[in-house]
Each structure stands twice: as C-alpha cells, then as structure tokens.
Amino acid sequence: MASSQESHPAQQRAPVAEYVAESLRTLPAGSSFSVRVVYTADHAVDSLTPRRPLSHFHAESTYSRRILAFVLQGGCLVAGLEAHEFTTLRIEAQGAQPPRTCVAVDCCIEKLDSSGELAGRMPMARALVAGYLRSLHRYSAALSVPSVGVHMFARAQPEYLFAKSKDNPRKRILGDLDLVKWWQSTLHHALEYGARPAPDQSKLPSVHPVANCIVPGSTMLESPWFFGKDRPSGAGLENRNASGSCAESSLSVEWRWGLPYPLSARAHDCVLQFPDDPITRLLSEAHSSAWSVSALLDMLSVSEECGSGHRTAYFSASLPLCPDIGALAGAIANCGTASQGHLSFEDYDKILVVLFDQAMDFSSTASALSSSSRLMGYLDSSFDIPFIDVETTGPATSADRTRAPKPQEPPAVNDLSTMVRKRRKVVS
Structure with missing residues (x-):
C-alpha cells in the first residue's frame, strides 16, 4: 500500500506501551515480543449521557481519545486491543458559592x-488487558482523579x-457462555494487577x-455460571437493587451483580x-425517555443483540488510582491530555482501514506474517x-509444563447383568 504523502510527527513512547510491556514480562520466561500502541489526541465528543437534563447553572464537556495496542512475536501480530477513553468535565454553580468542578474518566x-x-x-490476552488497565494511572498525574471507570460489553x-x-x-x-466466564476471570486478574500499589506503597491502606x-436475561441465582467456582456467586441472595453485593472479604476485587x-x-x-453499544442503541429510541434502569435491563434481555438465545454480559468497574504510579507514567511520556505527537481521529481511522482491508488474512502463518508486515510497514512509513521489545521473565505456569498424555481408558459402565434373573425356558 502506498504510504501517506502527508508528514506526521513521530509519536512519543506512550505510557500504555510501557505498562503493557511491563505486564508481558511477567509471562513465562523464554519468549520475545514487540509492543506498539497507537493513540490519538483528545477530541471533543458528545456527552456519555446525552439526554440527561442540565440546569442553566450546569456545564459539561466530554473529550475522547482512542487507543490501539498491538503485540507481535517474530514479526507476526498475535494480539490486539482497542479502547476508547473519555474525560468528562462538569462545572456547576450554586448561588454565590464558587463553581464546583468535577472530572470523571x-x-x-x-x-x-x-x-x-x-x-x-x-x-x-490477559496480560495485555492487565497492562492496559495499569496504564490508566496516567490520569492520576494528569487530572488528579481518584479512580477510573472501566467498561466493556462481552459478545x-x-x-x-x-x-x-x-x-x-x-x-x-x-462460545458465548465461555466468553463471559473468561472476561470475568480476566477482568478480576487485570483489576487486581491494575490496582496493585507501587512497592514503596505496599504498607499503605489500599482501596479495592x-x-x-x-x-441480560439472567438473574443473580444464575450468577455461579458466570463467576466460576473461585468467584463470589451471589447464589441465594435477593436482587435488592442494581448492585446487590456478592463480595467475599477474601477477594481483593468486590464483585456485584447488576x-x-x-x-x-x-x-x-x-x-x-x-x-457501538446495544444500550446506546436502545436508549436512542424516542420511547426510551422515561425508562428506568430496571426497564432498560428488561428491554436488553429481549433485544436482538442480547436476547434471542444469546449470552452477553456488561462489565463495569471502578479502578482506584495511585498518585505515585501516575507520576511515573507522566515521567515516562508527558502525554497527559496534550495533543503534541498524537494522531487525529482521521489518521486513526486510516489505520483501521488498513487493518480491516479485504487483503488482510490471518488464517495461516504465512498469510498472517504477510498481513502483519503490511500493517507495520504502513505505521512505519506514515x-x-x-x-x-519485551523479553519475558516470569515463572512457568501449570499450562506451560509438559505433561505425559494419559492413556485413554474406556468409560466406566455399570454392569447390571449379574442382577438380572433370567427366566428358565420351559420345554413343553
């Protein structure tokens, strides 16, 4: 593909890439990877609650940046993550008091x-998600926010x-059920990793x-199917509200159903x-104006995307931030919310066009190498x-240890022939 004729400033090394690399190093030793992260400047976008009524004394501005992280091994793409980050600034005046400012990320x-x-x-993939969540601490230094909301829709x-x-x-x-279980387990690990304090802060009180x-379409009584045997199930608890607690004190991540x-x-x-979210599409309908959260969940459970036999899941978490980790991210690269060296949304979309081009093919090793080279060449030239570069240094896991295959044994079958009393044949 021909390279772009426009000149673009080189991107600085992003804190996202640094933290993804740090997370990948914890994988079993002996592997080599490369990490590349594309990120845009902050752009003004619509509010995340566009139909929320505001008073004349309330002002709100929302800015967005887009993140695309790639992991390569031997020049071949092996994993990728795309995320959208939103910063909302609210200013509210009450009488003669000074305006109150609130920032949410x-x-x-x-x-x-x-x-x-x-x-x-x-x-x-789990290490990639964990590294990305860890990188969100950069907002602590840039905006002094105590936590970041983490959201995703699993389909x-x-x-x-x-x-x-x-x-x-x-x-x-x-499949859909296994994917929901995988995401719950992955986010549990990633949130633990992301909230882990710096070594010199290990003795300070931590916020879980x-x-x-x-x-959608499931109740708290069915939650053990999605949380797994090592996660709080919430079975037997009443669904008192949208965030009925299912937490266990032994877990560092407090899971709630709803x-x-x-x-x-x-x-x-x-x-x-x-x-591009089912909730957004439902709430864009004119008759949704008076819906409660409960009514929204009911509509989701029968929607085309989340109902009709599909198993999907919404995850929403609050990740507490550590100021010192955020300061480190700012020292790695002074990105904050500045735009210098960041791509525009238009340039970002050009990268997606190359990534999703019909010529891209990851169905085999040869075609995956060729497609990876094509995309990386475009990033280099444009x-x-x-x-x-990352060298893994972590210990081997049980999944990595070679085990001798067990011989296949026939399934045990209950033999009831000795308990059957046969009738003697009567000879006339």
Whole structure:
C-alpha cells in the first residue's frame, strides 16, 4: 500500500506501551515480543449521557481519545486491543458559592482479539488487558482523579481485529457462555494487577476495585455460571437493587451483580452510552425517555443483540488510582491530555482501514506474517509509531509444563447383568 504523502510527527513512547510491556514480562520466561500502541489526541465528543437534563447553572464537556495496542512475536501480530477513553468535565454553580468542578474518566474496552499465531500456551490476552488497565494511572498525574471507570460489553464473535483469523486452526474461539466466564476471570486478574500499589506503597491502606457484572436475561441465582467456582456467586441472595453485593472479604476485587446504578433511576440520567453499544442503541429510541434502569435491563434481555438465545454480559468497574504510579507514567511520556505527537481521529481511522482491508488474512502463518508486515510497514512509513521489545521473565505456569498424555481408558459402565434373573425356558 502506498504510504501517506502527508508528514506526521513521530509519536512519543506512550505510557500504555510501557505498562503493557511491563505486564508481558511477567509471562513465562523464554519468549520475545514487540509492543506498539497507537493513540490519538483528545477530541471533543458528545456527552456519555446525552439526554440527561442540565440546569442553566450546569456545564459539561466530554473529550475522547482512542487507543490501539498491538503485540507481535517474530514479526507476526498475535494480539490486539482497542479502547476508547473519555474525560468528562462538569462545572456547576450554586448561588454565590464558587463553581464546583468535577472530572470523571471512563474507558471502554471495545475489542480484544488474538490471531492464533502465538507460539506456546500463555495468558497473552490477559496480560495485555492487565497492562492496559495499569496504564490508566496516567490520569492520576494528569487530572488528579481518584479512580477510573472501566467498561466493556462481552459478545462472542469469531474475530474482532484480525480478519479471517476465525479460519486459523490454531485460534481458540470461545462460545458465548465461555466468553463471559473468561472476561470475568480476566477482568478480576487485570483489576487486581491494575490496582496493585507501587512497592514503596505496599504498607499503605489500599482501596479495592469494585466490579459489576450483568448478563441480560439472567438473574443473580444464575450468577455461579458466570463467576466460576473461585468467584463470589451471589447464589441465594435477593436482587435488592442494581448492585446487590456478592463480595467475599477474601477477594481483593468486590464483585456485584447488576449495573452500577439504582434500578429505579431514570436510565438517561445515569447509564453511560458508549459508541457501538446495544444500550446506546436502545436508549436512542424516542420511547426510551422515561425508562428506568430496571426497564432498560428488561428491554436488553429481549433485544436482538442480547436476547434471542444469546449470552452477553456488561462489565463495569471502578479502578482506584495511585498518585505515585501516575507520576511515573507522566515521567515516562508527558502525554497527559496534550495533543503534541498524537494522531487525529482521521489518521486513526486510516489505520483501521488498513487493518480491516479485504487483503488482510490471518488464517495461516504465512498469510498472517504477510498481513502483519503490511500493517507495520504502513505505521512505519506514515506515522513512525515507536515500539518496545519485551523479553519475558516470569515463572512457568501449570499450562506451560509438559505433561505425559494419559492413556485413554474406556468409560466406566455399570454392569447390571449379574442382577438380572433370567427366566428358565420351559420345554413343553
């Protein structure tokens, strides 16, 4: 593909890339990877609650940046993550008092995918998510916010970022129920990793992350299917509100069943509406104006995207930030909310056009290498996206240890023949 004729400033090394690299280093030793992260400048966008009524004494501005992180092994793309980060500034005046300013940061993980070309079994995608969540501490230094909202919608698809990877025999594709379980486990680990204090702060009181999960059409009594045996199930508890606690004191992440909003609240006043999301599409309908959160969940459970036999899940978490980690991120690269060296949304979309081009093919090793080279060449020639080399140093996990295959034994069958009394044949 021909390179762009426009000149673009080289991107600085992003804190996102540094933290993803740090997370990847914890994978089993002996592997080499490269990390590349594309990020845009902050752009003014619509509010995440566009139909929330505001008074004349209330002003709100929302800014967005887009993140695209790639992990390569031997020049071949093996994993990718796309996220959307939103910063909302609210100013409210009350009488003669000075205006009150509030800043909120929310990120939405939009896509996570693997190509199937990873050499060896290791939790690559989980490490990528953990590193990204850890990088959100950069907002502590830039905006002094105490926490960041982490949101994602889990829906099973054979491929998200890497075209034709569904045809790669080495790619493991999860069904809807397994995907919900995987995301719950992955976010649990990533939130623990992301909230972990710096070594010199290990003795300070820590704030545990709080995470919500809701599977439209399911009740809290069914939550053990999604949380797994090692997670709080909430079985037997009444669903008193949208965030009925299912926490266990032994867990560092407090899991709750439901959306993080009161069931009786007006949905348009509190539910965040992210791009390309079933909730956003439902709330865009004119007759949704008076819906409560409870009514929204009812509509989701029978919607085309979340109902009709589909198993999908919404995850929403609050990740507490550590000021010292945020200061480190600012020292790595002074990005904050500045735009110097950052791409525009238009340039970002050009990268997506190349990534989703019909010529891209990750169905085999040869085609995946060719497609990876094509995309990386475009990043080099058009935007000079820097990369970080990573050598893994972590211990081996149980999944990585070679085990002798067990001989296949026939299934045990109850033999009831000795208990059957046969009738003697009567000879006339």
